[in-house]
Amino acid sequence: MALPNDKKPSKLSAAQQKALLAKRLNRKAAAPAYDAIPQRAQNSPCPASFAQERLWFIETLQPGTAAYNIGYQFHLRGDLNAPALEQSLNTIVARHEGLRTCFDMMNGQVMQIIADEVTLPLLMEDLQGISMAEQAQQVKALVEKERQQPFDLKQAPLLRAKLVALSPQENILLLNMHHIISDGWSMSVFNHELSTLYAAYLKGESNPLPELTIQYADFAVWQRQWLQGEVLEQQLAYWQKQLGDNPPRLQLPTDHNRPTLSTFQGQRRYLHLPGSTLEALKRLSYQESSTLFMTLLAAFKVLLLRYTQQTDILIGTPLANRLRKEIEPLIGFFVNTLVLRTDLAENPTFRELLQRVRQVCLDGYAHQSLPFEKIVEVLKPERALNRTPFINVMFVLQNASNQAFQLEGITAEALRVQQNTAKFDLTLQLVEKSDGLMLVFEYTTDLFETATIERMAGHYQTLLESIPENLDTPLAQLPLLTDAEHRTLLTEWAGSQTNYPRNATIQRLFEAQAQQTPEAVALVFEGTPLTYRDLNHKANQLAHYLQSLGVKPGDLVGLCLERSLDVVVATLAILKAGGAYVPLDPHYPHERLAFMLADTQISVLITHQSLREQLPPFEGHLVSLDTLWPDLEPNSTANLTVDGAAEDLAYVMYTSGSTGQPKGVCVTHRNVVRLVKNTNFACLSPEETFLQFAPISFDAATFEIWGPLLNGGRLVIFPPQKPSLELLGQFIAQQRITTLWLTAGLFHQMVDHQLDQLQGVRQLLAGGDVLSAPHVHKVLNQLPQTRLINGYGPTENTTFTTCYPIPTDWPEDMAVPIGRPIANTEVYILDNHLQPVPVGIPGQLYAGGDGVARGYLNRPELTAEKFIANPFGPGRLYQTGDLARYRPDGNIEFLGRMDNQVKIRGFRIELGEIETVLSQHPAVEQSIVMAREDTPGDKRLVAYVVGAEASVPDLRQHLQQKLPDYMIPAAFVLLESLPINANGKVDRQALPAPDTTRPDLSEAYEAPEGEVELLLADIWQEVLRVEQIGRHDNFFELGGHSLLAVQIVSRLQQDYQIELALRFLFEYPTIAQLAPVVEEIILSELDNE
Structure with a gap:
């Protein structure tokens, strides 16, 4: 495929044609035949270029930042002529208007102000006469001081030079310039001119450089005139097609919440790939009629795909934008950002992806003349103070590192300048060297830890090394993890085994315990104890009766009872008879109970006489156990001889289903025994007293009942009535409960209102939802003797999958992880293609091992979907639907449900992230965030908050300080407590x-109030060219953008002498929000007069 204005080669071999193509692709696109850029009419202030406007805006938003300083450091050895060097520098400044330019706002537009003359002093620093160690230390301090010193864009020159003398034959030259007047290409021009001039002046000759035909300001004026009418429409047509659909943001997993305003603080990490890898990648590129840039970019997009699971990926790359001959010798900020959007859907092979990337690059190169800033202005993507529009990741390939200029008689060496800034979330710069490829990962420390970037660099290296041999491998299957990571994730962290009775049944283990400790108290209900012997006898009597009703191995038996002694006796009896129990909550609606009875086809249902009227019609044996006991007295108390196996069903427990009908989870004996025998997450011993509080239809009851009874402990059953918190607290203290399970909701309430009553609890397990960090902190502080354990697990993996014993010094503002797999359990965090994800990267949690249930009753298709073959070993895995990630220490962090992702205003949002930030507010006890669509088409975020001291303005401000605008809930609902099911x-x-929903702008109009609001409305109407602006209308929703924001601030300053910082317009984007800020400024200025 030929690029614009390329001539097709004739009479060339296929190999020669391919080589020529590669050369042309590396050159990007040929320059179209334009008329020469004319010199501007007069040497007066002229508009800044589009690119310069953007940097001016950033500087205005965060004055004093050094993020866009470009620093260079050269080690010069030889007899340096400092006056000749200084003369050369000043000749370059005099030669290039851009180096004599400063900037200011005039009549609402950023202007270039070019001085006729500017002197650039070569500052001298003499470090001769001190030790080399002291010199190195002082040079480092000088470099750091120079790096952090900002430029004032209103003062020329935006360039500094300093010469540090180490000895008569050794100097360090420090150069620093602002990016607004320079770029990478410019530095090559600068080096060449400095070398040429220094050689001439050293010999006493005059300036040998040819005159420049135009200057940077000529280009800036021409660019604005050229990009109009048909030219602009032609260029825009492509970018509107590429980016006009509000493409999704790249959501790289981060270690920290994104700050409201970027600090530009950053670091760099370096990695070197050997020449053999580089040559293999070059051969691949040649074979695929591609370029090295395209191959490396495609590999980087694979990395981002595997990190985010996003298949629509946008990355920025800088282009020199020197398509015209007359601008090649200029020093100035010409570089343009090209947005490269690639579709990685349907898991293509790398060969297929490379062709997609190639085409996107070629198309982008053909439309590279439109400035990125102009695209943003026209397409109006979502704006935020802490992100660049469209992109937050950059990709750069350099054919060679910056070479130092060659000074006559001097050996010059370019030194690596330590960069502590980052303009984007992540920039990957690849430098082609003679001995291989240097990878430079520049990242913002606002978001990422060093270890995270080092892992990322290793994964990219793994991809690059494997791709040449795996061209036809689908992207999801390309090697990503190192061998060491595979061992860690799939072996060391996946789970551990203990020696437990995995082939035993529940009833046989209980019978063995009853034989071992027959006189020990097994149950206490309403003050009446029952020994292990008596419990075993009663269960045997009922089991014999069930057999007489026809219950045989494998049969399902219904159990519809309130909390009582009979619940435990009946479950044990059903198991002894060879059956499996089906817990049915008597408080469920008739329709739900009827479905469960029909689904299980049970023929025997055990209940109490008082509950019979609450049951739907039932044609089988309805056993009223409370009235039956006298009839069971003659029955044998001997253990039954029914043979059973660990693979037999123990119970079927119903959970909610997405179809609206509950689904029955089939749990085996081995599943339960693995939970409570010889486990590692809690101490289950004869000395423990458990509370049985959970409904029998909730799988926490499995742990509560069998945890003590299969280990010789004592089980105290809470009375059947619905308790108050006070009654529950008193009961726990009076019965001396030592091991307690509470759901997260109940845990929070007990901590708030009954914490003193938990003083005797040795093991407090809580979970089922996210634990509030402040509540956790309160327990750790006030109950130091209590071991607090965060428990996680779906019913399909038998109550607990992972647990985390929370350290006593756990920080109050840090989310509590769910820990590691409990004994005889496996856990994997996998991507959409069942590949393990790296540490820190979200994926779906899969549970394996001996806790995985058999499946769903009568739901073979759903079972096959959710219970899959383990790709890493024997057995099956359950697909939890929960989003999680590994922390560096191997503990797992729960991130929410997979379906807890929502898309608002084109941004993909994890609701759990907002909830986490909300929970960090001291007044928030609990919070839930939902996306609601109460009015069709109007999807909004709504935050539900429990906290007596919470106020909506405080909560909104708290979130605004930590989250981008699109993640701020539209409404806050304050509740006394969250509803619990x-x-x-x-x-x-x-x-x-x-209470209210957000109407559109025209319906929500509310007139400005007061003089300041009316003043702001007038300015907004003029700048935005909107006739009617209400006090609650959002500036950016009205079409405002960064440059218009600058105009607003400029108008306030010029017309009313009100010095409003630009950031306030982003933080308070409505007139009602902004007016108090302006009033405060006015009052402050009046006070100072």
Whole structure:
């Protein structure tokens, strides 16, 4: 495929044609035949270029930043002529207007102000006569001081030079210039001219450089005139097609929340790839009619795909933008940012992806003349103070590192300048060297830890090394992890095994315990104890009766009872008879109970006489156990001889289903035994007293009942009535409960209101939802003797999958992880293609091992979908639907449900992230964030907050300080408590709609109030060219953008002498929000008069 204005080669071999193509692709696109850029009419202030406007805006937003300083450091050895060097520098400044330019706002537009003459002093620093160690230390300090010193864009020159003398034959030259007047190409021009001039002046000759035909300001004026009408429409047409659909942001997982305003603080990490890898990649590029840039970019997009699971990926890359001959010798800020958007959907092979990337690059090169800033202005993407529009990741390939200029009689060596800034979230710069490829990862420390970037660099290296041999491998299967990471994730962290009775059944283990400790108290209910012997006898009597009703191995038996002694006796009896119990909550609606009875086809249902009227019609044996006991007295108390196996069903427990009908989870004996025998997450011993509080239809009851009874402990059953917090607290203290399970919702309430009553609890397990860090902190502080454990696990993996014993010094503002797999359990965090994800990268949590249930009752298709073959070993894995990631220490962080992702205003949002930040507010006890669409088409974020001291303005301001605008809930609902369902979890369905919904702008109009609001409205109307602006209308929703924001600030300063910082318009984007800020400024200025 030929590029614009390329001539097709004739009479060339295929190999020669391919080589020529590669050469042309490396050159990007040929320059179109334009008329020469004319010199501007007069040497007066002229508009800044589009690119310069953007940097002016950033500087205005954060004055004093050194993020866009470009620093160079050269080690000069030889007899240096400092006056000749200084003369050369000043000749370059005199030769290039751009180096004599400063900037200011005039009539709402950023202007270049070019001085006729500017002197650049070569500052001298003499370090001769001190030790080399002292010299090195002082040079380092000088470099750091120079790096951090900002430029004032209103003062020329935006260039500094300093010469540090180490000895008569050794000097360090420091150069620093602002990016607004220079770029990478410019530095090559600068080096060449400095070398040429120094050689001439050293010999006493005059300036040998040819006159420049135009200057940078000529280009800036021409650029604005050229980009109009048909030219602009032609260029825009492509970019509107590419980016006009509000493409999704790249959501790289980060270590820290994104700050409201970027600090530009950054670091760099370096990695060197050997020449053999580089040559293999070059051969691949040649074979695929591609370029090295395209191949490396495609590999980088694979890395981002595997890190984010996003298949629509946008990356920026800088182009020199020197397509015209007359601008090649200029020093100035010409570089343009090209947005490269690639579709990685349907898991293509790398060969297929490379062709996609190639085409996107070629198309982009053909439309590179349109400035990135102009694209942003026209397409109006979502704006935020802490992000660049469209892109937050850059990719750069340099054919060679910056070479120092060659000074006559001097050996010059370019030194690596330590960069502590980052303009984007992440920039990958690849430098082609003679011995291989240097990878430079520049990252913002606002978001990333060093270890995260080092892992990322290793993963990119793994990809680059494997791709040449795996061209036809789908992207999801390309090697990513190192061998060491594979061992860690798939072996060391996946789970551990203990020696437990995995082939035993529940009833046989209980019978062995009853034989071992027959006189020990097994149960206490309403003050009446029951020994292990008596419990075993009663269960045997009922089991014999069940057999007489026809219950045989494999049969399902219904159990519809309130908390009582009979619950435990009946579950044990059903198991002894060879059956499996089906817990049915008597408080469930008739329709739900009827479905469960029909789904299980049970023929025997155990209940109490008082509950019979609450049951739907039932045609089988309805056993009223409370009235049956006298009839069971003659039955044998001997253990039954029914043979059973660990693979047999123990119970079927129903959970909610996405179809609206509950689904029955089939749990085996081995699943339960693995939970409570010889485990590692809690001490389950005869000395422990457990509370049985959970409904029998909730899988926490599995742990509560069998945890003590299969280990010789004592189980105290809470009375059947619904308790108050006070009653529950008193009961826990009076019964001396030592091991307690609470759902997260109940845990928070007990900590708030009954914490003193938990003083005797040795092991407090809580979970089922996210634990509030402040509540955790309160328990750790006030109950130092209590071991607090965060428990996580779906019913399909039998109650607990992972647990985390929380250290006593856990920080109050840090989310609590869910820990590591409990004994005889496996956990993997995998991507959409069942590949393990690296540390810190979100993926779906899969549970394996001996806790995985058999599947769903009568739901073979759903079972096959959710219970899959383990790709890493024997057995099966359960697909939890939960989003999680590994922390560097191997503990797992729960991130929310996979379906807890929402898209608002084109941004993909994890609701859990907002909840985490909300929970860090001291007044917030609990919080839930939902995306609601109470009015069709109007999807909004709504935050539900529990906290007596919480106020909506404070909460909104708190979030605005930590989250971007699109993640701020549109409404806040303050509640006394979050609604809890029967299983003790937050009932999201019961959360109320907010009082009002957000109408569109025309319907929500509210006139400005007061003089300041009216003043602001007038200015906004003129700048935005909108006739009607209400006090609650958002500046950016009205079409405002960064440059118009600058005009607003400029108008306030010029017309009313009000010095408003630009950032306030972003932080307070409505007139009602901004007016108090302006009033405060006015009052402050009046006070100072």
